[in-house]
Amino acid sequence: MEHFSGLVSLLCSQSNPAMDCEYAEAVANSPGLVKPATKKKWTTKEDLVLISGWLNTSKDPIVSNEQKVTSFWKKIEVYVNCSPLLTGCVPREWSQCKQRWGRVNEQVSKFVGSYEAALKHQSSGENEDDVMKAAHEIFFNDYQAKFTMEHCWRELRHDQKWKSVFKSRDGSKEKRKEAEEVIPEEEVRPPGVKASKAAKRKRHCHEAAFDQIESILAERKKISQQKLLYRLLAKTDLSPNEITLKNKLISELLD
Secondary structure: OOHEEEEEEHHHOOOOOOOOHHHHHHHHHHOOOOOOOOOOOOHHEEEEEHHHHHHHHHHHOOOHOOOHHHHHHHHHHHHOOOOHOOOOOOOOHHHHHHOOOOOOOHHHHHHHHHHHHHHHHOOOOHHHHHHHHHHHHOOOOOOOOHHHHHHHHHOOOOHHOOOOOOOOOOOOOOHHOOOOOOOOHHOOOOOOOHHHHHHHHHHHHHHHHHHHHHHHHHHHHHHHHHHHHHHHHOOOOOOOOHHHHHHHHHHHOOO
């Protein structure tokens, strides 16, 4: 046991990014080593490293979803056991990492619902602490157990899978509702034939009504100009301004 712990500690202490993690994995899985059989409670630090390992491994652009389950979790096992943050800690097997992640994922997903419910019913004047207290109460009422993984939720809450969709009343930046996703141009479906024809008829109908209104207004304006011109022509003594207006009306009516 001491020999095994010493080897793993030596591997975990190598924080150089160029370290051969495949070699570390091979050593950790060597049949000549006896791994601890006792079940050790996960610490907050271990949880955070596990989450970091899961996020980094699951979002690897090369392997991503094409990884086999065992291979995927063995990568996370190496990530956890090689982390300089856990130097001196008892190493974790990939099956332990997988089991712990299942628990984290389940609890955090449930708490996301509780938190969203608390945000939705947030009263004016309540702050983040009030929302968190309400979220914990909702969680306890729903599942008859306390939520003990707030550190995990805080680490995952900004990832797309666990983001809250409600906006808090105080409008704080970290709880602001995500902007609506912009649909790529190539993904926008073109309108159907019937929809296009209906829109065209509607547009033409509006254009025709607008043209009709314009025609009526123009006719009324012309009539008003004619009446004004008749009054000016009936006068014998016109002022300079009236003469200018008369000439302008004659010019417009003759166009």
